[in-house]
Amino acid sequence: MALQLYNSKTRQKELFKPITEGHVGIYKCGPTVYSDPHLGHARGPIIMDTLKRWLEHSGYSVRLVENVTDVGHLTDDGDAGEDKLQKRAKLEKLEPMEIAEKYFWAYFDAMAALGVQRPDIIPKASGHIPEQIEMTEELIKLGYAYERDGSVYFDVSAWEDYGELSGRNPNDLVEGTRVEVRSDKDDPRDFALWKRAEPEHIMRWNSPWGEGFPGWHIECSVMSTKYLGDEFDIHGGGLDLIFPHHECEIAQARAAGKDFARYWLHWNMITLGGEKMAKSKNHFVTLEDLFKQFDPLVIRFHLLRSHYRSISDFSEESVQSSAQGLKRLLDTYQEVKRLSSGDAADSDAFAALRQAFGDAMDDDLNTPQAIAVLFDATREINTRLSQKPDGPYLNAATMFYEDYLGKIFGVLAANPETAKGDMLDGLLELLINQRQEARLKRDFKTSDAIRDSLAGLGITLEDTTEGSRWKLN
RNA sequence: GGCGCCGUAGCCAAGUGGUAAGGCAGAGGUCUGCAAAACCUCCAUUCAGCGGUUCGAAUCCGCUCGGCGCCUCCA
Numbered sequence: 094m095a096l097q098l099y100n101s102k103t104r105q106k107e108l109f110k111p112i113t114e115g116h117v118g119i120y121k122c123g124p125t126v127y128s129d130p131h132l133g134h135a136r137g138p139i140i141m142d143t144l145k146r147w148l149e150h151s152g153y154s155v156r157l158v159e160n161v162t163d164v165g166h167l168t169d170d171g172d173a174g175e176d177k178l179q180k181r182a183k184l185e186k187l188e189p190m191e192i193a194e195k196y197f198w199a200y201f202d203a204m205a206a207l208g209v210q211r212p213d214i215i216p217k218a219s220g221h222i223p224e225q226i227e228m229t230e231e232l233i234k235l236g237y238a239y240e241r242d243g244s245v246y247f248d249v250s251a252w253e254d255y256g257e258l259s260g261r262n263p264n265d266l267v268e269g270t271r272v273e274v275r276s277d278k279d280d281p282r283d284f285a286l287w288k289r290a291e292p293e294h295i296m297r298w299n300s301p302w303g304e305g306f307p308g309w310h311i312e313c314s315v316m317s318t319k320y321l322g323d324e325f326d327i328h329g330g331g332l333d334l335i336f337p338h339h340e341c342e343i344a345q346a347r348a349a350g351k352d353f354a355r356y357w358l359h360w361n362m363i364t365l366g367g368e369k370m371a372k373s374k375n376h377f378v379t380l381e382d383l384f385k386q387f388d389p390l391v392i393r394f395h396l397l398r399s400h401y402r403s404i405s406d407f408s409e410e411s412v413q414s415s416a417q418g419l420k421r422l423l424d425t426y427q428e429v430k431r432l433s434s435g436d437a438a439d440s441d442a443f444a445a446l447r448q449a450f451g452d453a454m455d456d457d458l459n460t461p462q463a464i465a466v467l468f469d470a471t472r473e474i475n476t477r478l479s480q481k482p483d484g485p486y487l488n489a490a491t492m493f494y495e496d497y498l499g500k501i502f503g504v505l506a507a508n509p510e511t512a513k514g515d516m517l518d519g520l521l522e523l524l525i526n527q528r529q530e531a532r533l534k535r536d537f538k539t540s541d542a543i544r545d546s547l548a549g550l551g552i553t554l555e556d557t558t559e560g561s562r563w564k565l566n
Numbered sequence: 567g568g569c570g571c572c573g574u575a576g577c578c579a580a581g582u583g584g585u586a587a588g589g590c591a592g593a594g595g596u597c598u599g600c601a602a603a604a605c606c607u608c609c610a611u612u613c614a615g616c617g618g619u620u621c622g623a624a625u626c627c628g629c630u631c632g633g634c635g636c637c638u639c640c641a
Contacts, residue, residue, distance in 0.1 A: 124641070137641050166639075177639075259636080265568050266637075309639085331641035336569085338640090360641075361571085367633070371640065398589075399579065404572070404634075411578045414590035421589090424603075453580095461580050465588035475604055479597095537599060544601085555602050562603090 096151065096455045098327075099402060101335065101357040102258055106457055109356065111326050117148050117155045118321035120354065121212070122313060122330035122338070125162040126196035127177045130203045131377035132392075132407060133331075133363045133370040139393055140360050140401040140458065141329050142209040146501050147454050158320045159212040161200075163193035163219045165296040166309045167288075179295050189296050193219070203380040206389040208503035214320050218312040222298045225307040225315050228349055229286040237348040241277035243289030243303040249282040252344050258357065259336035284341050286311050310341035317342075318351050328354035332361050333369075360401040367406060378407065390507035391416045397460040397502060418468070419504065425471045426494040426505070427564065428478060432487050439485035443493045446470045450497055460502075467497060525554070525561045 096109040111117045121141045124134055138159075145155045165178035178189040185192065201211070218225075229245050232238035238247050249255050255263045266282050285308035290297035297304045317325060323346075330339060339357065346353040362369045370377035383392060386409070395415035399405040446466055453462035474490050482490075499505035524543060531539040544554045551566045 122641075125639085131641090133641050135641085259569075261569060261637075332571090333636065333640055336636060337638090362635070362641075364634080369635070369640090373639065395578090402571095403579085406578090408578085411590085414578060417591090418589045421603095428604095459580075461589090462587075465580070468588055472605080476606095479605070532599080535599075541600075553602070555604095556598075556600095557603080558597085564603095 096148075097457055098356050098358060099457045100355075101359045104260075107356070111153065112322075112324060112355065115153060117153045117327065118325040119145065119155060119157045119327040119329065120313070120317035120321055120325060121157065121159040121328075122334055123159040123161045123215070124196075124200055125166065125177060126193050126200060127181045128196060128372060129379045129381060130196075130200045131370055131372070131379050132365075132383060133377060134200065135203070135207055135380060135392065136360050136363055136396055136401065136405070137329065137331055138204050138209045139207060139396050140358075142503070143397065143460065143501065144327075144329075144358075144458060145210070146503065147458065150496075150501060156214070156321065157212045158214045158216065158317065160313060160316050161193075161197055161215055161217050162309070162312065163190075163197070163217050164222075164306050164312070165189055165294075166306075176294060176296060182295075190219075193217075199381075203384075203389075206384060207380075207393050208390055208506065210503075216316040216320065218307065218316075219296075221312060221316055221319070222307065224319060225311045226287070226300050228311060228315050228345070229307075230301065231349050232286060232345065235348065235350075237345075238286055239279065240302055241279075243305060244277055244285060245287040245302060245308075246278050246283040247286055247341065247345060247348075248279070249284070249344070250280060252348050254347065255282075255344050256340065258343055259340045261336060261340070284308060284310060284337065286345070310338055311345060313338075314342045314346040314349070314351075314353075318346060318353070323350075324352035325354055327356045327358060329358040329360070332359045335359060358401075361404045363396075364404055364406045370407075387412055387416065388507050390504045391419060394419045394502065394504045394507075397504075398464055400461055401458060419507065422467055422471055422494070422498060423505075423507065424564070425474055425478075426491070426498060428562075429474060429487050429490040429494070431562075432478075433491045434484045434488065436488065437485050438488035438492055439483075440489065442486050442489040443470065446473075446493065447496075454501070463497070464502075521552070521563050525563065528554075529561065 097106045098109050099105070100107045119141065121137060124130065141157065141159075145157050148155050163178070165176035167176060176189070178192050182189045182192045187195070201215075205211070229238065232247065233240065233245065236248075237251050238245055249263060256266070263282065287300060287302060287307055288305050289303060290305045294306070296306055298306060317328065328339070343353055364370065365376060365378060368376060380389075380392075391412065395412045396405065398415055398418075446469065449469075450463050450466045453459045453466060456462070470493060477486065477490075495505065524547065528540045528543040531537075531543070547554055547563070552563055553566055554561050554563050
């Protein structure tokens with residue numbers, strides 16, 4: 094089975110075929126860096142990271158581009174509204190660019206903790222002002238945009254495919270659009286390509302229309318095509334970005350003569366108590382707070398346990414159940430790795446399970462289904478473990494986990510085993526031997542005391558018929 | 567008002583025409599000095615409700631009830 098992806102544009106699953114054989118270009122809408130990253134920000138990066146890993150595993154070379162918005166868009170789309178970065182800068186008594194820098198790193202540090210590999214290119218909107226001006230000029234030249242008093246707007250009425258992505262009828266939008274108080278627009282549906290900077294506005298650049306700053310949507314049209322080509326494979330974003338953001342992106346890019354993205358992937362929202370997390374409503378849980386309570390990779394695993402197009406409602410209870418499940422997988426991995434020798438592997442042993450895993454992933458990244466395969470495999474492996482399996486089997490099992498739990502899902506680093514050093518190894522061996530002697534003399538008072546003391550240090554001892562083993566909690 | 571989505575066991579969550587995956591929690595059992603882990607068994611005659619289509623529906627259609635998203639900035 095080959096990879097199929099649900100394309101928002103056609104509203105159906107489609108067989109994935111890259112434009113250039115063997116290569117895949119992906120653009121992901123990144124964050125506006127003006128406040129602490131929250132759980133909602135984690136889903137997209139994790140699913141795109143997983144997609145990239147799966148594509149690479151399938152033999153493609155992938156270029157993933159994720160933008161960062163740092164030019165200070167308004168809190169409101171009308172001419173009213175404040176620059177978000179500027180607002181935050183006042184609050185923290187910093188330069189707007191300091192705010193951008195601070196939250197840029199807060200975001201990418203959090204993503205790194207979540208096991209998200211760094212995108213191949215992270216273009217910043219502020220670093221692509223000339224390109225944005227250039228596309229805006231082009232759109233004016235082609236008759237798709239007009240200038241009004243230092244601002245430039247895209248003329249929606251001139252682009253007949255407007256609404257193609259979100260399935261909206263442009264005519265219905267006229268009445269539905271909120272009436273703005275002060276606007277230079279000819280039509281309420283029109284959106285800004287460039288905005289005139291009011292005197293108090295700090296983030297401003299020179300342009301053919303005077304000092305101003307770019308509109309929100311133009312940066313993505315410009316930066317995606319700059320690094321991936323006029324037509325590229327995959328464009329991803331949160332479901333809430335379909336309209337107006339992605340609709341406007343397509344309109345601008347295509348009006349400027351670019352074919353733009355082929356496959357549109359949209360991940361669903363993460364909710365809190367059934368309601369979408371939103372910064373503006375102060376209804377969210379920051380990743381920083383979450384990481385105090387859960388290993389970031391547990392969060393990653395938890396998000397992978399629901400399909401990316403489903404709403405995922407956050408609760409501590411459900412994350413806790415994910416943590417328990419992951420622990421079971423990891424425990425078995427540690428055990429097969431400990432016993433494996435590193436030479437030949439039985440390649441047939443996991444053929445069916447590998448096939449099942451791949452089928453699930455190829456079916457629009459059905460990670461919950463793929464994880465179910467991992468649990469099936471784990472039960473099978475644990476059963477074999479009690480029957481003294483041979484080296485090739487153990488090696489195959491180890492590779493199975495390292496491929497899927499490691500390379501694809503990226504949660505193997507949650508393995509406490511990796512944190513232990515040789516000295517700790519040696520010390521534990523010593524203690525276990527001491528305790529074993531006590532046990533042989535049936536001096537359970539001593540043996541239990543050793544075990545209890547270790548437990549107090551966060552080390553669990555487990556006795557088996559072949560001796561004791563230990564693990565870090 | 568327009569566009570769209572969802573409702574599956576105590577909780578989380580796949581499945582979208584062929585007779586209900588998986589995880590967590592819970593119950594019983596095996597093993598064990600005890601414990602832990604692991605394994606085995608059990609845990610939805612049923613998929614919000616009601617009708618319809620079909621040999622067959624959680625899956626398709628209609629209606630009803632409940633929840634949510636977008637149409638402002640948003641992952």
